[in-house]
Every structure is written in structure tokens, then in C-alpha cells.
Amino acid sequence: MLQVSDSDFEKLANFMITNYGVNLTKKKHLIQSRLNAVVSNGKYGSFSDYVQYITSDRATKEDLRVIMNKLTTNHTYFMRENSHFEFFSDVVLPELEKKYESKKSLAVWSAGCSSGQEPYTLTMLMFDYFGERRKSWNLKMLATDISNHAMSVAKRGSYTEEDAKDIPAEWKNKYMTRNNGVYTVTPEVRKNVIFREFNLMDPIKFKSQFDVIFCRNVMIYFEADVKEALVKRFYGASNDGAYLMIGQSETLDKDVTPYKYISPATYRKE
Template identity: 55%
Template sequence: MNDTTITFDKLTISQEDFIRLVQFVQKNYGINLIQKKHLIESRLASTIKGKGFTSFSQYVSYILNTNNPKDLEVLLNKLTTNHTFFMRENSHFDFFRDTILPHIEKTKMSRKFLSIWSAGCSSGQEPYTLSMILCDYFKNKPGWDTRVLATDISMNVLNKAKEGIYLKEDTKELPQSWQRTYLVSVNEEQCTFVPKIKNNVIFKEFNLMDPIQFKIPFDVIFCRNVMIYFDQPTKDALIQRFYKATNAGGYLLIGHSETLNKENCPYQYLMPATYQKKQTTSTVKKPGIFNSY
């Protein structure tokens, strides 16, 4: 018997339904929630009640069989962990500016095109930071086409990212020169980025469990603090897909608390959380138009 019950107006999930939901989320979105029973109960209770279900059991059965994208979107909005902030793991941004960009500039001088992917971008702090670094770096170097693709599976954060409005309080860590040049006030409490910073970032919904079929391979992939929620086989498979989508000589940056499996990692290890694809095997394709991601 299914023992999902309502106790004192609080919905609890049975072990059986919990496992069904955990397996569904892991298989389809990679996220491993096996240690997160309380998180599931607390984050989904209002959704379940709002949809008129009276138990987790009803809801889980519905979710496992529905094709309704709206309901899956709500589920993902609730179950993803989107914590991020400006200048997070800042040493990566220094490495990007001081080492990666000069290297790419040298190797791609004839094409003057570079492509960056912020995979698991949450509410946009990471890709907008990359856009500011690119803008600074290429400001006196005409003819360069630089672009940042920023993707996530949570529409909630993706919409916030597209809007690009942040609390002034939360932008305090950005260098003063950026605050002066690239931020404009929206009201007393909020600010946003100037168009040239915003327009250089394309936001798209993308599930990292799906095949990577963007037409343009990437010079740099930032996938930081995303794979911590994935199990090892899921991570290994994603790394192989990232590798195929990386230009020769391109980079992969992951979160500093994350590690890759040394045995089967195709990238070369450069330093903690920083990897590079060998220069030799060329996969560089000609760029298409900006929206061709």
C-alpha cells in the first residue's frame, strides 16, 4: 500500500514515491536528489496543493506520465538549486582574462571569432561577467566577434537572467570600473547592464542530459557548480559530450569543489577546476550567424 499521508496540513512523501521521483529526475535531468527527501517535501508541497492533488503519490504518478511541459517546468524550477553570485570563484575570471583570452587571440587571429558557453548559468551573473571581460579585452581590437551562450534548465532563473536586473547590493563585488561603465540604474535598489553587455549573451533553455547539437563548437565551456548534483556516470558522459563540443585548444572550467574522473577524462588537466583540449586534433568549424546556437 502507498503510505503517502497528510499530517497536520503537511504533505509527506512515502519512500516508494520518493524513489520513483528521484529516479525520474535523475534519468531525465541528471540531478541526484537521493539525500534530499526534506527538500522535495518542502519545495513541492505548495505545487501539489495548488494543482489540487491531495497526496505526493497522486502528484508523482501524474508527473511520471505527463507530457505537459508547464508541469515539468514547475518541477524543475522547484527542484534545481540555483545559488550563484557575482565574482564567484573569481580566480577563473582572472585566468580567463590573463591566459585563455591571449591564447585564443593568438590562435584564432585569422578568424577573429570566439565562442563561450556558460552551461548551467542560473540567473546570469556568470555569463554577464564573461561578457564584461570580453568587452574590456577586445575594446581596442577591432573585428572580433565574441559571443556567450548561456543555458539552464530552470526557466525561472533563465527568465531572470534574460531580464538582467539585479539588486545594486548584489553587484557591489564587481570592480568599480565595471560598475561605472557597464551598469545603469533601474531604480533606487536595482540596476542592469548596458546593451552592449546584454546583447553579447544569448540565453537558451538546454538540458545538459541532451545531445549537444549547437552548430558552433566552443573555445571555452564554463560548467561550474552544476555537476556536483550529478552522479559519476552522468558526469563522465557529459564530459565526453563537452569534449566533442570543444574546439582543439579550448578549455573546460568546472567548480572548485568538483573533480573529474582522471582515468577517463579526455581533457588535459591544467590546474584545479581547469582543463584543456589538446591543440592537435582540429575540430574548428566556421562560425555561422549569431543566432545559430
């Protein structure tokens, strides 16, 4: 395997923090192994050349995509941290239905959606909750990620038997089709989710203000100040009373966050 020198590693790790928030300063081995094939494919003479190129203005959008696809951790699964989904159905949706009974429109964002399990789960929950009433509602579901590889899996909406093992049978019947052991979400569910490639380090300029933001298991890789600034941007992009859900192993510093703590990993804009 090609070796990266300490100074090149430091340069690349700083580049990742500055541009994507991702802290890989303790992940030298991971960087080396995940980028080995990219560097040795002939286009670059050495790791050093690659680091020089990727951190320069010459790096193309496509090459930046490749490095993000390699260095992001996209691990996710259906029904992950299910207590949030129960809270969403039992508390959040009834609240929003009442709040928006006349305009009949709400907006949810899965920020760092990876291969799509989270936004599809949220859509199925909304479809279940609203039932026939959903036809008169605009249930906006935005799903974003920096990894276009993960997003292309998400857009396809097809999952293996193993991926789908925790999805309730009732949902598989209602919201998925099965073909040769592959489960695919129905077009109705898929069309409800708007997928966008988006770097969470960028200013948030989506058309809607959000009622719920799920940003789970994304900020664990971020430096404290990067996370704090992002949480402030989430707050600014949210309606009053909106919720922010973070990963169950994460917390927000109560002395700095503008959000009110509701329950573990669940916060609210008051």
C-alpha cells in the first residue's frame, strides 16, 4: 500500500475539516487505505502529488466528489434509533397536523441521508399517519448528502433482503415491491422525497423553512465549532416549534445551543 507522509496527511486532514467539517486527524490508516486505489490508478505520481492536486484550485468537482465518496462513512440502516421515529409519529405529526390544518403543508429534512433509509422511513411514517388525508397535504421531504455515490443508491431506492430485514412486513407490503430478493420503494414513496447533493458546510438556502430536521450520526465527525455553527444554521432554517433530531450518541452543548432540550437527542426551537 502507498504511504502518506505526516505532512501530506496533515494537509489533507486540514483540507477535509475546512471544506467538509469532517475530522480525520486520527484516521491516517483509513485515509491511506481508502485512497490507495485512487492514487495508484496512474493519474497521480504519488500520494504527495495527489494531496497537492486535491487541495489546490485545480481540483475538479468530479475529483472532489471521488474523494468525498471514499472518505465519508455512509453506514445507515432502516429503523435506526427507532425511538425518534416513534416520537415523530406520536408527537410531532399530530402537532404539525393541528398547526397546519389550514395550509396543509409541512417540511422535513434528512440532512446527511446517506443511502436513503432515513428519508424513506420518514415518508412511510407520514403516509401511515395521514392515510387518505395525505392526498390533501403537501408532505415535503428533503434528503441531502455530500456523497453522490450514497445519493445515487438513495435515489434508486432498492435494497437487499438483508438491508430490508428490519422493515415491518406491513410496510414491505404497502410501500415496497419485491423482485428477485430486492426490495424497491414504490414510486409514490420515492417521488415524495427530493434528493439534493449538499455540503452541510454551505449556507442553507432551501425554499422552505423546516418543521423537523433529522441530522443523525453526521456531526459526530465534525469539530465542536463546526457543529455549533451548523446547529445555528439549522435553527435559522427552522420554523418556531420545529424539532432537531441528532444521533443518540450525540449531544448539543446546552450553554451554546439556541435549541431547547426535549429528550435524549431531541431538541426544539422555542
